[in-house]
Amino acid sequence: xxxxxxxxxxxxxxxxxxxxxxxxxxxxxxxxxxxxxxxxxxxxxxxxxxxxxxxxxxxxxxxxxxxxxxxxxxxxxxxxxxxxxxxxxxxxxxxxxxxxxxxxxxxxxxxxxxxxxxxxxxxxxxxxxxxxxxxxxxxxxxxxxxxxxxxxxxxxxxxxxxxxxxxxxxxxxxxxxxxxxxxxxxxxxxxxxxxxxxxxxxxxxxxxxxxxxxxxxxxxxxxxxxxxx
Amino acid sequence: xxxxxxxxxxxxxxxxxxxxxxxxxxxxxxxxxxxxxxxxxxxxxxxxxxxxxxxxxxxxxxxxxxxxxxxxxxxxxxxxxxxxxxxxxxxxxxxxxxxxxxxxxxxx
Numbered sequence: 001x002x003x004x005x006x007x008x009x010x011x012x013x014x015x016x017x018x019x020x021x022x023x024x025x026x027x028x029x030x031x032x033x034x035x036x037x038x039x040x041x042x043x044x045x046x047x048x049x050x051x052x053x054x055x056x057x058x059x060x061x062x063x064x065x066x067x068x069x070x071x072x073x074x075x076x077x078x079x080x081x082x083x084x085x086x087x088x089x090x091x092x093x094x095x096x097x098x099x100x101x102x103x104x105x106x107x108x109x110x111x112x113x114x115x116x117x118x119x120x121x122x123x124x125x126x127x128x129x130x131x132x133x134x135x136x137x138x139x140x141x142x143x144x145x146x147x148x149x150x151x152x153x154x155x156x157x158x159x160x161x162x163x164x165x166x167x168x169x170x171x172x173x174x175x176x177x178x179x180x181x182x183x184x185x186x187x188x189x190x191x192x193x194x195x196x197x198x199x200x201x202x203x204x205x206x207x208x209x210x211x212x213x214x215x216x217x218x219x220x221x222x223x224x225x226x227x228x229x
Numbered sequence: 230x231x232x233x234x235x236x237x238x239x240x241x242x243x244x245x246x247x248x249x250x251x252x253x254x255x256x257x258x259x260x261x262x263x264x265x266x267x268x269x270x271x272x273x274x275x276x277x278x279x280x281x282x283x284x285x286x287x288x289x290x291x292x293x294x295x296x297x298x299x300x301x302x303x304x305x306x307x308x309x310x311x312x313x314x315x316x317x318x319x320x321x322x323x324x325x326x327x328x329x330x331x332x333x334x335x336x337x
Contacts, residue, residue: 016318016322018319019322037231037235039230040236043239047240048243053242057242070238071241071244074245075249078246078250079249080249080277081246082249083253083273084250085253085254085257086253086257086270087274088254089257113274164301165322167282167286167304167305168308168321169322170282171321171322172322174278175312175321177274187279190276190277194280195283198283206284207277207281214280215269215272215273219265219272222271
């Protein structure tokens with residue numbers, strides 16, 4: 001039974017990895033080009049396991065930015081995980097602290113989106129989440145190694161249009177969620193706020209600002225409708 | 230070959246990242262969650278996925294571009310349509326990426 005759920009997590013996550021692989025490749029290639037060694041490049045994927053934060057750290061390493069600056073930027077970019085963790089927390093109550101910690105380590109955007117969709121459709125399963133996390137981790141590490149091996153032999157795959165892989169992945173995860181009026185409203189609000197915030201506020205604050213605003217609006221809309229009924 | 234200073238920076242990044250992933254679990258653990266918070270959390274997935282990509286599609290170069298010259302918006306629209314007509318994720322992603330490659334090769 002557990003194995004079956006684990007495999008279901010693997011199976012539901014696998015197609016999405018098409019969008020992750022080019023990013024791991026690109027990360028490996030770019031990290032080498034700015035002067036990180038193969039060992040350092042791989043170590044970051046093994047320990048940090050966060051695409052956006054890793055990418056953004058590269059120019060900072062290249063410019064010789066300080067450790068505090070690089071770590072703070074990683075913290076800021078990853079703040080959205082706090083909200084993702086919060087939305088999964090109620091379902092993970094029955095797990096032990098080490099289990100929670102282990103599953104939290106593997107919670108990336110893709111594994112989170114797949115896992116929470118399953119929670120909302122059928123229910124929570126730790127084995128399912130583990131399967132989803134594992135595929136994301138293996139894909140990230142293998143594609144990083146691929147990028148290291150390719151090194152300067154090919155140009156950065158993101159420059160040939162593969163930078164669209166991430167938006168395409170998230171659209172494939174997002175659109176099926178928009179089946180009711182409230183989710184559609186939340187999506188429109190998040191889009192409006194994130195676009196305006198992204199062009200006006202420096203850094204990556206727009207992610208957390210738009211997410212908070214839109215999710216609060218969704219909660220208020222639902223609360224108001226429940227009161228009417 | 231690894232330089233100590235770089236390794237320490239990577240470890241600190243890893244700790245910062247893990248902190249963001251685990252804190253909510255550690256804090257919210259046993260405590261009950263109010264219905265109001267629950268309603269809010271229900272919309273977090275949609276809000277996050279949207280916030281992560283909307284600026285890339287509508288303002289890929291740091292300013293808002295709603296025009297046929299914006300290849301991200303065109304490829305995005307194709308991916309949205311594919312997903313809307315219930316195509317599997319692979320088709321949505323493949324279609325969007327193929328559209329992007331085609332647009333790039335035509336010099337968009």
